[in-house]
Amino acid sequence: MLDPDLEVLLARIRAQMELDSETEYEVLSELRAHLQEALAEARAEGLERPAALARVAARFGLQETAQGLQATHAGWGTADAVVAAGLPVLCALLLRWLAFAPDGTALGWPELLNRPSFWVAALLMLLIPLFKFGRWRYAVAGWVVFWGLTVVFVTWPAAR
């Protein structure tokens, strides 16, 4: 159950942050648990509720906490979006260049489907981001789409 007094403290911290609302919610949920613990501790020591709240606020330092959280989490929302836009395209370009000659001409297109090296490169290009960039779930989903498109559009003319 939400404690209205702790919510006031959290709202004051939130007012000093400029993160995306999802990150703010996650960060404040975690902080709420710590504040509740600290408040219960203070009450167990026999402090009256106002004094216990004042001690919690002083112990955490509202401004310092907000600044610390802002510094730790700022930029991660943008990083998610940047990686989601950039990583699939970068990986797809690498895959295309592994399949083509550097001058852009098709290298052995008719044999492309039978070349184990192409499939090894294609599978590695798929699996490495899947396991390596697990945190970037949107980027990985985008990469799966582009991997499929790249493989289809590289091998389709060869198959014809």
Add this chain to the structure above:
Amino acid sequence: MKDLAVIETILRNRYHFFTEIRDGVGLRTKMRAMLISSIIFLALYGAVIGSSHSLWQALSSAVKMPILFLATLVVCSPTLYFFNVLFGSNQSLTQNFALILTAITVTSVLLLSFTPIVFFFLLTTGGYQFFKLLNVLVCSASGWMGVLFLSQGMRIVSTAGKEGVGARRNVVRFWILLYAFVGSQMAWTLRPFIGAPSMKFELFRQLGGNFYTNVFASIGELLGFFVVR
């Protein structure tokens, strides 16, 4: 991550960001972050559009795309500064530079966000003229949003000046036209960015013609009126 935090502030809390530029707070840090991010984002976009031709074209466009925007910035920023000073602004050249860099950063972030879409069309369509016009459209839309940001920023920064606020707004409008004109000519001078499929890789093409006639010719070919040689 610090550099991306600056980008996040521009996108989420532009008023705060422009106020800090107006007050000259952390200009060097901001400019460094914007410069690094813009170069990386523009290079990736350049690599994508160039990869429709060849690896060399992709590498060349990855280098030329940041040069295009930064050279336009360098060429155009003194004009904005002197015109603003003439009409009562108390901002330094560095502050003007930071403001324009903000516009370029917004443009580069938007271009990055268009990268998967452009790459999707690169994979699934073969028409050179269509791809060229698509990129002109994407760059124009992103550039337009960038200068809108600059215009908002100028409005916030202008409140610090003593007089001539209205005149300075007109200066920004005039400067935006100038910036678009210089930018398009700079793009024409640094071409090719995509590379015609029928031609071999070239770092630069011969001078001649201009950006606008080429765009109209591409539209004409796409609509079937004539064929561009």
